[in-house]
Amino acid sequence: MPQIRKPEKKEQIKEAAARLFRDKGYSATSMRDLAEAVSLKASSLYNHISSKEEILREICFENAHRFRSGMEEVEQAQSTAMAKVEALLRLHVRTAMEDATSVTAFNDEWRHLNEPFLSEFKSLRRDYEQRFRLILLAGMEEGEFRQMDPNIALYTLFSSVRWVYDWFQPGRPLTAANVEDELTAFILQALRP
């Protein structure tokens, strides 16, 4: 009856799953692969999780909520559009570096969710994009950003971070702070008039 369990093993499983999903993709990752990665047999996984999709689901929604929280914090601040975009960009970059494996699942593997979670996830995504778009539009209105199609700007910002979790290895030779600063500056310059 008590739903509270020791979270340790489930967390281990989710972390291993996130790494496998990044390396091989969700569909190409079998429960036997995952079991081996945590030194168990496939059947034993089900003492800790209820399905393969549950793992993906939790990874996706944890990330969705992380970005939504970041957005809410940014929206509440009384600052320029430029400062808001910078804060969000830094959040994207930092998250991609600190939790690369989860972010991959969040970005690439969410389409394997089943309904109704697929629709719920897409709705969260659309909402986040819309709020980001409004910031960009406000910045263009104020002359902080150059005039351009807001969707091109929006999706290019999102995409430009996508190499980070594929390629970044800390300290070879760039540190996380290096990448965050350089990449943020790079993209912000593209936005300026």
Next chain:
Amino acid sequence: MPQIRKPEKKEQIKEAAARLFRDKGYSATSMRDLAEAVSLKASSLYNHISSKEEILREICFENAHRFRSGMEEVEQAQSTAMAKVEALLRLHVRTAMEDATSVTAFNDEWRHLNEPFLSEFKSLRRDYEQRFRLILLAGMEEGEFRQMDPNIALYTLFSSVRWVYDWFQPGRPLTAANVEDELTAFILQALRP
């Protein structure tokens, strides 16, 4: 015995496969899905192709060669680094719009290749990246581009195009030429000193 066949049906199959690989991923696409997409039964596919991986392989290497050709053309031109990067960027954007489905396979699904093709593909990729990197470095040397880590610039350029094949639908409301011009200008501005 003769290996030369009427190419029509095989092309159809490859196009349908590219679309399915984009929408569901290589592993989540079954041969029965693919057969249905071209109004055949799964067994009939094997009259035209020799394996599922062959389809992926041909898509990946056709794209690899397309980008390598573009790179060779750019390298032969006597022009500024800026002009070279612009030409390559336009190639990336245009390819992503004209052949969105293939580019997805090329970008995301190549990891499902088997050896020795996996290594061969990665080697082609590394070579392309290296040649692109040299152009960026030359541009920084000449003061055409701002000084920055060349890898950050390189991978950010590659990534920024990745939304196109996920999101772009021609004429809603942007045309292909719109996107190409705006996106290219956007990224080039990020590179300037």
Next chain:
DNA sequence: TATTTGCAAACGAACGTTCATTCGTTTTGT
């Protein structure tokens, strides 16, 4: 007639998941 194309049937392998059972460790009743 010879070759190409399509299909039903079947193949072994792998898939995600369930099940009965086992083995320690806690929790409970007395």
Next chain:
DNA sequence: ACAAAACGAATGAACGTTCGTTTGCAAATA
């Protein structure tokens, strides 16, 4: 304090399904 009961965690075996692919044969095409 001690036995009984409950529980968490792990397992091998098996389930039904789907996977990519092969085979044998019919229909179409040349």
